[in-house]
Amino acid sequence: MSQFNESKSHFIEQLPETVLDKVGKAIGPFEEVTIQVTTDMVDTHRYGSRWLVVTNHRLLVLAPDDSTPEDMQISMQSLKTVHMEPMVGGGRLMLVPYDGESVCLFYSNSLSLKFAEVAEGIKRLIDGDEPNLPLEMDQTRCHKCNRLLPEKGGICPACIKKTDTLFRLLGFIMPYKTQALLLVILTLFTAMLQLAPPYIIKFIIDDVLTTGQSADQLYFYVGLLFGLSVILWVSEIVRRWLNTWVGFRAIEDLRTGLFGALQLLPLRFYDKRKIGSLISRMNNDSELVEDYMIFDAPFILSNAVLVIGIIILLFTMNWELALFVLLPVPPIIIVASLVWDYLEDYWRRWSIQWSRLTTHISESINGIRVIKAFSQEAYEGERFEEHNQSLRKASVSSERSWLVFFLMTNFFMSFGAFFVWYFGGLQILDNKLQLGELMAFIAYIWMLYTPLQWFSDYYSFIVRAFAGAERIFEVIDANSEPFDQTDAVPMPLIKGHVNFRKAAFAYDPGKNVLRDIDLEVRPNEMIGLVGESGVGKSTLINLITRFYDASRGSIEIDGVDIRDIRLADLRSQIGLVAQQSFLFNGTIAENIAYSKQDASFEEILRASYAANAHEFIIKKPDGYDMLVGEQGRRLAGGEKQRIAIARAILHDPKILILDEATSSLDTATEKKIQEAIARLVAGRTTFAIAHRLSTLRAANRLVVLDAGRIAETGSHTELMARKGIFYRLVKTQQESSAIMAVKG
Amino acid sequence: MTSSISKISDRTEQPPVIISHPGDVAGSQLRLTRDLKQILHLTIDSDRTWSRVKVVRAAPLTHPDRYISFLDEKGVEICMIDDPGSFNEETLNIINEELDRRYLTSTILSVRSIRNEFGTSYWDVETDRGEREFVVQNAEEHVRRLGSHRLLILDVDGNRFEIPRLEKLDRKSLGMIERTL
Numbered sequence: 057m058s059q060f061n062e063s064k065s066h067f068i069e070q071l072p073e074t075v076l077d078k079v080g081k082a083i084g085p086f087e088e089v090t091i092q093v094t095t096d097m098v099d100t101h102r103y104g105s106r107w108l109v110v111t112n113h114r115l116l117v118l119a120p121d122d123s124t125p126e127d128m129q130i131s132m133q134s135l136k137t138v139h140m141e142p143m144v145g146g147g148r149l150m151l152v153p154y155d156g157e158s159v160c161l162f163y164s165n166s167l168s169l170k171f172a173e174v175a176e177g178i179k180r181l182i183d184g185d186e187p188n189l190p191l192e193m194d195q196t197r198c199h200k201c202n203r204l205l206p207e208k209g210g211i212c213p214a215c216i217k218k219t220d221t222l223f224r225l226l227g228f229i230m231p232y233k234t235q236a237l238l239l240v241i242l243t244l245f246t247a248m249l250q251l252a253p254p255y256i257i258k259f260i261i262d263d264v265l266t267t268g269q270s271a272d273q274l275y276f277y278v279g280l281l282f283g284l285s286v287i288l289w290v291s292e293i294v295r296r297w298l299n300t301w302v303g304f305r306a307i308e309d310l311r312t313g314l315f316g317a318l319q320l321l322p323l324r325f326y327d328k329r330k331i332g333s334l335i336s337r338m339n340n341d342s343e344l345v346e347d348y349m350i351f352d353a354p355f356i357l358s359n360a361v362l363v364i365g366i367i368i369l370l371f372t373m374n375w376e377l378a379l380f381v382l383l384p385v386p387p388i389i390i391v392a393s394l395v396w397d398y399l400e401d402y403w404r405r406w407s408i409q410w411s412r413l414t415t416h417i418s419e420s421i422n423g424i425r426v427i428k429a430f431s432q433e434a435y436e437g438e439r440f441e442e443h444n445q446s447l448r449k450a451s452v453s454s455e456r457s458w459l460v461f462f463l464m465t466n467f468f469m470s471f472g473a474f475f476v477w478y479f480g481g482l483q484i485l486d487n488k489l490q491l492g493e494l495m496a497f498i499a500y501i502w503m504l505y506t507p508l509q510w511f512s513d514y515y516s517f518i519v520r521a522f523a524g525a526e527r528i529f530e531v532i533d534a535n536s537e538p539f540d541q542t543d544a545v546p547m548p549l550i551k552g553h554v555n556f557r558k559a560a561f562a563y564d565p566g567k568n569v570l571r572d573i574d575l576e577v578r579p580n581e582m583i584g585l586v587g588e589s590g591v592g593k594s595t596l597i598n599l600i601t602r603f604y605d606a607s608r609g610s611i612e613i614d615g616v617d618i619r620d621i622r623l624a625d626l627r628s629q630i631g632l633v634a635q636q637s638f639l640f641n642g643t644i645a646e647n648i649a650y651s652k653q654d655a656s657f658e659e660i661l662r663a664s665y666a667a668n669a670h671e672f673i674i675k676k677p678d679g680y681d682m683l684v685g686e687q688g689r690r691l692a693g694g695e696k697q698r699i700a701i702a703r704a705i706l707h708d709p710k711i712l713i714l715d716e717a718t719s720s721l722d723t724a725t726e727k728k729i730q731e732a733i734a735r736l737v738a739g740r741t742t743f744a745i746a747h748r749l750s751t752l753r754a755a756n757r758l759v760v761l762d763a764g765r766i767a768e769t770g771s772h773t774e775l776m777a778r779k780g781i782f783y784r785l786v787k788t789q790q791e792s793s794a795i796m797a798v799k800g
Numbered sequence: 801m802t803s804s805i806s807k808i809s810d811r812t813e814q815p816p817v818i819i820s821h822p823g824d825v826a827g828s829q830l831r832l833t834r835d836l837k838q839i840l841h842l843t844i845d846s847d848r849t850w851s852r853v854k855v856v857r858a859a860p861l862t863h864p865d866r867y868i869s870f871l872d873e874k875g876v877e878i879c880m881i882d883d884p885g886s887f888n889e890e891t892l893n894i895i896n897e898e899l900d901r902r903y904l905t906s907t908i909l910s911v912r913s914i915r916n917e918f919g920t921s922y923w924d925v926e927t928d929r930g931e932r933e934f935v936v937q938n939a940e941e942h943v944r945r946l947g948s949h950r951l952l953i954l955d956v957d958g959n960r961f962e963i964p965r966l967e968k969l970d971r972k973s974l975g976m977i978e979r980t981l
């Protein structure tokens with residue numbers, strides 16, 4: 057698939073020989089190829105490829121093989137239009153000529169983004185413009201190893217080396233490098249000290265006990281043993297103390313980094329992921345890394361030193377016996393590598409079951425009201441039991457396989473001891489070996505086998521910890537919002553002139569929610585956005601706040617493309633009362649002051665008066681100090697909304713966005729808020745969305761959205777006179793409720 | 801644009817024809833036709849006509865063969881037919897063609913390899929549409945079990961793959977799938 061590597065532009069892909077020939081024959085010498093892309097489906101029934109080659113004169117649809125009957129050619133003049141038809145799991149690009157049958161190109165979802173751009177490009181070509189294709193497209197394959205990427209434009213897990221992850225983890229220790237260095241030295245020191253006692257025992261047996269010399273030497277050796285133990289004990293205390301000191305600090309930094317990264321990620325990142333799985337990254341993955349840094353890494357280091365030291369010692373003492381000691385090591389390594397994959401699978405299944413169980417628990421606690429209201433406690437219990445059972449099964453099988461593995465390696469190891477006893481015993485009988493040496497050997501064997509056996513275990517810890525670290529780094533590395541874009545235009549004082557220029561937007565490629573939005577809003581104008589549910593009103597304002605960026609076209613504020621405005625400046629001057637008011641777990645005052653952390657209590661009071669929130673707050677026993685509960689659970693919907701409005705008022709934004717800000721209010725309260733809003737909108741550019749059209753009474757202009765486009769704009773009277781969509785909306789509302797009738 | 805389309809958008813003053821309940825329209829009253837430009841037209845009782853009709857399944861996973869819904873140009877439902885057995889043959893053929901085209905779900909015939917790496921799995925499979933490689937992230941979210949034997953897999957791009965009967969797969973493929981899930 058070389059076309060992924062060497063293409064000049066993303067829309068001029070490298071042609072295979074056969075297609076190159078066909079193109080050469082079909083086009084004239086001076087024809088310029090503007091688009092040259094491949095599909096991944098021949099028709100709806102077959103994967104395969106078809107090539108679409110577009111020049112300024114014609115469009116070619118070519119099969120990659122020699123056969124020509126399916127190849128087609130349409131001249132640019134005879135092409136009426138192109139359109140994309142999204143399907144479930146893919147789509148087709150229809151080239152519609154003025155007469156004759158349309159030509160279809162089929163593609164799977166993997167290419168829908170590309171073909172959305174291609175379709176737009178061809179449309180512009182038909183109009184005689186430049187195709188104007190985007191320069192950058194997210195990569196689907198790794199540019200190094202050409203493997204499919206887990207995420208478009210993401211990192212290739214195969215290409216980030218384990219050592220890179222290790223170095224990055226080490227990077228978190230760097231701020232504490234003196235302590236870390238001391239730690240390593242201490243670790244090496246204690247490991248080496250541990251090697252001494254068996255050797256001293258050897259001297260006690262061979263030089264003291266078997267020769268029957270005086271007790272003086274015994275005192276000396278025992279004294280030495282005791283001294284060593286004391287030193288070992290002290291250095292162990294210091295080592296562990298240092299270890300936790302460094303490890304927990306590094307982990308704290310890692311967690312802070314992860315949380316910071318999560319805050320800066322764009323909303324698109326969150327759209328694709330379950331909250332539960334992100335929380336699990338925050339909790340489980342950092343715990344894995346924590347365990348690794350605090351317990352496993354030092355253990356591995358000291359045991360590695362121990363193992364190497366013992367092997368060297370054994371060989372210098374008696375190389376023949378040493379060979380026997382090492383005899384069981386190759387089979388252990390072979391067995392370990394054979395069953396390793398299975399063990400990993402078991403472990404993964406176990407962790408999947410865990411995350412299912414946790415998701416279910418958190419979901420049922422969050423939805424406890426709904427569960428109770430429909431008395432589905434028993435049903436939830438059953439579902440839980442199902443998850444619980446699967447978890448048990450997964451735990452049992454993973455434990456069991458570990459056990460089998462453990463016992464097997466143990467068994468092999470005991471062979472080493474048999475060999476040493478047998479061959480060592482023979483050597484003693486032959487007077488080639490002394491008893492003390494044999495005893496030391498046996499002691500060293502167990503000191504050697506125990507860490508060896510755990511090495512496989514450590515390997516699993518390392519794998520898990522690195523997997524956790526990689527998941528964390530993936531979040532940290534994900535493209536965050538461009539807060540620190542250096543060439544951004546600072547805009548500390550926005551005037552409030554907002555201009556949509558042919559803006560279009562799609563959450564999923566090819567399925568445009570908004571298209572061709574052209575709208576110029578003067579400073580301090582109030583725009584009412586109207587349209588049926590799901591038409592894209594909230595989406596439109598999401599573009600102003602830059603929660604999402606327009607897929608095509610642009611939005612300008614005071615003449616500057618918002619993508620070039622410093623994000624912090626932009627957001628700090630936009631006030632948003634979102635459709636779902638969100639309150640944090642804290643007091644009412646804290647929630648109002650969320651938009652301006654240093655607000656004085658007087659300011660909070662003023663905002664709350666203006667939002668007509670004061671009257672209900674004052675009735676609460678704790679007033680402004682009332683705790684609202686998680687997500688504001690202890691407040692009524694209308695109360696939450698008023699707090700959210702007060703928050704926006706306190707923020708004192710230049711551009712105010714009210715998305716259904718008054719939907720949960722009764723008409724009397726809404727009336728009060730109307731006044732508040734009327735006060736609020738003075739001197740600000742305002743976008744207000746409301747289903748209850750009376751709310752938009754104060755708007756200078758109403759914009760009616762229909763099927764993702766602006767269908768009508770104008771004042772209330774103008775739109776009523778037009779007798780279009782707006783007129784019908786008003787009429788329906790008047791019919792359904794006389795009270796809410798809109799005054800002209 | 802053809803004249804029939806503009807007529808539909810003028811239809812605003814008339815009350816819409818609400819016949820979406822399965823019981824209200826029988827399949828035999830419907831006629832689907834395709835014109836030269838591949839545009840679909842739906843006629844009910846040979847007097848009401850819609851162009852640029854879409855045929856969709858209401859529950860593509862759980863009831864793929866029932867509850868066929870017809871949408872107009874704007875995506876508003878014209879009617880829904882519970883049991884497609886009552887359609888005449890020509891209409892039924894077009895419906896099947898349309899459904900076939902709309903739902904690009906490939907059936908996995910055998911698995912050549914699945915590689916697992918940190919919550920991401922790389923699949924290389926043989927499907928009814930040919931060979932295909934794809935990537936699945938968070939198997940626990942994107943591999944859905946439908947009943948005890950059916951599996952629906954959603955890859956990172958939103959492509960769909962189905963295994964209608966797990967037990968019909970060869971042992972090797974089954975083993976690889978089991979190890980992934």
Ligand SMILES: Nc1ncnc2c1ncn2[C@@H]1O[C@H](COP(=O)(O)OP(=O)(O)OP(=O)(O)O)[C@@H](O)[C@H]1O
Nearest residue numbers: 327563564569588589590591592593594595596635
């Ligand atoms: N994060 C998202 N990912 C994918 N699609 C989305 C997302 N958010 C909204 N949509 C879809 O985009 C369309 C427009 O949604 P939007 O929220 O803008 O509607 P709205 O006009 O605000 O509706 P309402 O009046 O009910 O609030 C809907 O079809 C919706 O399903």
Ligand SMILES: [Mg+2]
Nearest residue numbers: 593594595635
């Ligand atoms: Mg909305």
